[in-house]
Amino acid sequence: MATEGARIDRLSLLLDQFDHASEMARVRLAGLGDEEYLWEPVPGCWSIRQRGAATTPRAFGPGEWVLDLGAPDIPASEYAEVARQAAGGMSVGKIAEDWSVSVARVEEVLAHTGPAEPDETPVTTIAWRLGHLHFCFAGGWEWTFGELRQEPKLLVDFTPSATVALERFWAVIDRWRDSVATVTDEQLDTIGFSQYPYGSDPDEPFAAVLAGANLELIHHMAEIALLRDLWRARGASASLTS
Known part of the structure; x- marks a missing residue:
């Protein structure tokens, strides 16, 4: 691998990690259909549901569909x-x-x-994991680069359509990435540069916040990739036990 001229400053390393994870995720999510997106591999899964069908105590969202959330x-x-x-x-x-x-x-x-x-x-569906990431990055952007006033739980209109969900999600991811690329070294060191109200962002330097955001993307996308593998193999498992 060529390394000549490679940037090794903190922001470049964080962006390179984010870009690599995003690129792999886009490939792994290609062809996602609605049935797979909403598939519940075991009873009691958390997912997205129509508001009237929600069973978790803190399910949220601004529209007809809400994201399951349990007691804190x-x-x-x-x-x-x-x-x-x-x-x-x-x-x-x-x-x-x-x-x-x-x-x-x-x-x-x-x-x-x-x-x-x-x-x-609880086990969570692809729809839940993708919705959770969408919510985190939409709220993170609003409370770092946006107006710092919109309630994060009202920022994402959850949808049962895998295609629509992915289009909206990648738009948010691209916006986050573009904004992060403008951050200065001073801002990376600034405690409270992000005022995102859910979590410890206001108490951490922004470099730590970015590292945490990368970790969130990586580990949830790995979980989604495994669910896709299980979805693809479910027919084989059924035939082996019949």
Whole structure:
């Protein structure tokens, strides 16, 4: 691989990682149909649903279709992050506000010792994972480069159409990428450059926010890729057990 003239500054490295992940995701998502997009591989999945059919307590969206969301909690996979927040000087009250949980729940997490029990989180559909990413990047852009006032949960009009969902999603991703490319070194180091209200963005330098956004894209797209593999193989599995 040629490296002559390659840029290795922080922003270039973060953008290159983001671009590589996006390119792979576009290839893996090619040909996604509505049935596969909404496929629920096991009972009790979280997905997008018509408002009147929603069963989760905090399902949200501005239109007819909403994204499933359960009661707020701190998953075991995030216990280490809570410990880092506390070690960094964040108060228990602020951590509780950050995760939308009680102070008692934060204290319980901080007092935990030994290995954490595996999370019993629901399986989510491709529609849910794509909708979640769309919501995160739309809100992240609005509260960093936009007017910093629109409620993130009202920014994405969820849809049962895979084609429409992908068109809207990639438009948001392209807008995010174009805006990030204009960021200066000073802004990368600025704590609170992003004021996105869900999470710790206001308490972190923007370089850390970008690294987190890349991780969000990478890990959810990997999950979507696996669901596509399972969808493609579902007929073979059925024939083997018949």
